[in-house]
Amino acid sequence: MKNKILILFVILVLIASAVVAVWSLSTKITSTPILVKANGSFLKIDEKGRVTKLSDVSNNDFIKGIGFYADNFIYTSQSSDNLPITSIWSINTKTHELTELTKGIGNTFFSPMIKGDKLIFGSKEPFGIWIVDLENSSKVNVAESLEPSAGGSGTQFGEFIISKDSEWIISTAFDPVLKKNCYFSTRVNGSKRVNLTGNIHIPLLAINTVSGRPFVELTDFSEDGTKLFFSFANNGKELSYFISIDGSLKAVLPYGYFVSFINNDSEVILLYPNPTTGERSILKVSIDDKTQNNLTKDLQGNCYEVKLSPQNDKIIFTFALIGSQEYSLWIMNIDGSNKHKLTDKTEGIVYPMPFGFVLIPNSNKIIYQIEDPDLRKWSLWTYDMDNSAKTKLLGDSETDYTFAYSASNGKYIIVRSGENVLLASTNGDKKEVLEGNFGSNTFSILNDYLIYQDSQNNSLYLLDLSTDTKLKIKENFLDNILGxxxxxxxxxxxxxxxxxxxxxxxxxxxxxxxxxxxTDLNKIIKDEIDFANFYP
Incomplete structure (x- = not known):
């Protein structure tokens, strides 16, 4: 009898716990508190929608969040969205203390970012690149004694990026001793600064790189983050330049558009424009320039867009014969062997702009579009590098396709075609036109969530791209959305x-x-919200 009573008691406790858990979940508006700025104050909205005032803001300027460090939210202050940053602040969400991190070092700032326990930003007047220790608020100017980059089109005021290990800052500045623009690498603690380009003249003019660039001339880091690659003109002669981040290794390479480091960063792949013939070939070059191999010399034409496969074992590129605009898509091994064309004349030609081809993240697939030059129709295809299979995803469009987003698992993609936004599975078994609009942006995507508004009934939808799950989250949403x-x-x-x-x-x-x-947060605050951000 006692055992039965005990079992019954345990069951009742479990039922009660489940009821409490369900009730608790149903009363929550959020699992994560929200930091809000409204009416000149910082406020906290908790899980149940309760509001707590944290602090009055020192001024009522426009602010933008940089991010959290521990309990501190770091943000910028400026007169309006389009005007320069005038100060950078921190609010401690537990003590509610406000701290001006830029006090005493200027009044115009740019490019703030948080790396570990450091806040890094540039200042214009006076010129500097600053490291602020977020533990103790100490500051160091790693561009001390330098001046803003002079002239050029792309690197005014000393742009900078951070190395992959967050130990070095790569920046542009004018060296008053050498009287020229230079690239510098500096330890984040200010203990060492290296002039990476020395006596090489840098005009700071933009070039067209293949893989995109963090700077105008500085094209990319090696995989281990210890080496850099530059392409620029020196006294009228174009060249490529390899250097280690600490300045210990340097080499001048054939001028070319950088594609990638390969083979444990011992070689690079370049798109090489021959200065005599004008042909564009793909070169594999050792970083000491002792070996060079033209991987496409047998094609006798021009290579254009060039990318490495996710496994770094294949090169994918678009190609056309000299004088032709009939582009084809090719693939070859990293050493240039097993070269073959993925597209043929019966399918059409690869349309190189603005799309070309894209590597789908977290998969071994290429997505590309084909144009039928006779019918003026476009189709969208995938090529699986694992099994060499081609799949037609979308077809017979009167406008070209523009890739927009891929789910993190690589199973679904979003593309645009004219006025349409389309969802398609990368294996070809599903396609859907999203009859939606989110202002001028059409949709908003973050972390595989796509939010869009049905243009027919103003309902707001949430689409989880990783699972292809669609949920209507609000009927009769706003009808005057701008973005x-x-x-x-x-x-x-x-x-x-x-x-x-x-x-x-x-x-x-x-x-x-x-x-x-x-939940409409404006109804909770009962005032216009200037800014909102999740707690970490």
Missing amino acids: GRCQTSADGNDILIAVSTKDGLLKYYLFNTQNHKF
Whole structure:
């Protein structure tokens, strides 16, 4: 009898716990608290929608969040969205203390970022690149004694990037001793500074690189982050330049558009424009320039867009015969062997601009589009590098396709075609036109969540691209949207939606993916919200 009573008691406790858990979840508007600025104050909205005032803001300027470090939220202050940053601040979300991190070092700042326990930013007047220790607020100017880059089109005021290990800052500046623009690498603690380009003249003129660039001339880091690659003109002669981040190794290479480091960073792949014939070939060059291999010399034409496969074992590129605009898509091994064409004349020609081809993240697939020059129709295809299979995803469009987004698992993609936004599976078994609009942006995507508004009934939808799950989150949403963006909480359970309207208002909404609760934050604050951000 006692055992039965004990079992019954345990069951009742479990039922009660489940009821409490369900009730607790149903009352939550968010799993993560939200930091809000409204009416000149910082406020906290907790999981149940309760509001706590943290601190009055020192001024009522426009602010932008940089991010959290521990309990401190770091943000910029400026007169309006389009004007320069005038100060950078920190608010401690526990003690509510406000700290001006740029006090005493100028009044115009740019490019702030958080790396580990350091805040890094540039200042214009006076010129500097500053490291602020967020533990003790100490500051060091790693560009001390240098001046802003002079002349040129792309690197004014000393742009900078951070090395992959966050130990070095790569920056441009004018060296008053050498009286020329230079690239420098500097330890983040200011203990060492290296002039990477020395007596090489840098005009700071933009070039067209293949892989995109963090700077105008500085094209990329090696995989281990210890080497850099430059392409620029020196006294009228174009050249490529390899150097280690600490300045210990240097080499001048054939001029070319950088594609990638390969073979444990011992070689590079370049798109090489022959200065005599004008032909564009793909070269494999050792970083000491002792060996060079033209991988496409047998094709006798021009290579254009060039990329490496995710496994770095194949090179994919577009190609056309000399004088032709009939582009084809090719693939070959990293050493130039097993070269073959993926497209043929019966399918059409690869349309190189603005699309070309894209490597789908977290997969071994290429996505590309084909144009039928006779019918003026476009189709979208994938090529699987694992099994050499081609799949037609979308076809017979009167406008070209533009790739927009891929799910992190590589199973679904979003593309545009004219006025349409389309969802397609990369294996070809599904395609859907999203009859939607999110202002001028059409949709807002973050962390595989796509938010869009049905243009027919103004309903707001959430589409999880990783699972192809669509959920209507709000009927009869706003009909005067100008644009929108979203952010997700760290645990992915909450989505913060910011909407700008045609009458100049900024509205914030919250959607909890666990209980599907949709909340208008403006009604909770009962005032216009200037800024909102999830706690970490």
